[in-house]
Amino acid sequence: MSTTITHELRHTVTAGWLLRLSGNKSPRRNHWQTKIIYFRAAAELLVTRPGAPLTWKSIVAAARPHGCRSTFYEVAGSHARHRMVDDLIADGRPDSVQLALRYLRTDPVEQLLDETKVWSYWPHRQQLLAYYAAHDLPPAAMATALTDTVATWGRQNEALAAAVSHTPPAGAVEDLTILHQGRLAAVRAAAQLSDVLRHSSGAR
Template sequence: MSSMIMQGLRHTVTGDWHTRLSGNTSPRRNHWQTKVTYFRAADELLAALPATPLSWKSIVAAARPYGCRSTFYEVAGSHARHRMVDDLIADGRPDSVQLAWCYLRTDPVEQLLDETKVWSYWPYRQQLLARLQSPSPSQSPSRSLSQSQSQSRSLSMSPSLSLSLSPSLTPEQMAAALTESVLAWARQNEALAASVNHSPPACAVEDLTVIHQGRLAAVRAGAQLCDVLSSAMVAN
């Protein structure tokens, strides 16, 4: 079963969206680089002024000399190009459409933050997939998801995953590893993680549905990770 899950994790809709856009190496008309300019600006503003509400004007100002209203609305808002939610809707499968509805925003700033979370969490996801793919036989068996969640009320773990992985992983163990990965990201990006009501990175939510192989709906997966994040930050 774990090999089937890994195959699914390597080809998620949000993962393919990120890979397709970030893989564009053309120096001209590189939409991903435009997105990253605004992702970074929003992330830095939140980190510097977490209590100050973001607006498109403040994000554009932080993105100077490249920021302007027209390019902001190319990457955020209902008419933005290459929106993550559009790929989910186009996929058409029930879980993908449900996930899209969870992240379909009327506020362009919130939409930008949803995609910023995926961009920010991506290195943690890559590390997680590498560990799930090639766990060390010498490591002790991984903890259960319930154990991981009981310890998620503290964000004191290091950026790297603290979860030990065994050679043969159950879906519960993989879900526990994912939960710790999201918490490790949140510890290093507290303001971003807390934004938009502690919504988790959409790619992590989709990964959790893949791990549970249809037994966990996207809305429940999102709520589960949201609860983990909000509980951990309140405790912190």
């Protein structure tokens, strides 16, 4: 069972989205690298300017080596290219569509933060998958390890984790639904992991 689940985890929609974009090594028009510029800017602003409104203008101003309105809206907003939610919708399976609806935003900054969380969480997820591969765990133990990993990420990235009402990384939510093998809806999985992030930061 754990081998089958591990295979599913390595081929999630979120994983496919991230690996497809990050796998582009072309130095010209590398959309993933453009996204990372804005991911870093948003994450840094949350830390360095706590409580200050996060806007597209402040993110563009903080983007290095340079940001501009046009590239910001290439990576965030309803007309952005290669949105994570579009891959989830295109997948078409009920869990994927439900997850997409949970993360479908009208605010481009919130959409950027959702993707920033996935990018920031990804190294933790890779370590978790390596742990799964090294240990033959039942699904319940795998779910506990995932919850612990999300909590650790939240403690290490407190400002980002708290953004958008402690919304968890979409990749972690998708993974948790897989570990529960159809017995946990994406909306409930997201709510559970939001509670984990609130608890890890001491928020009420």
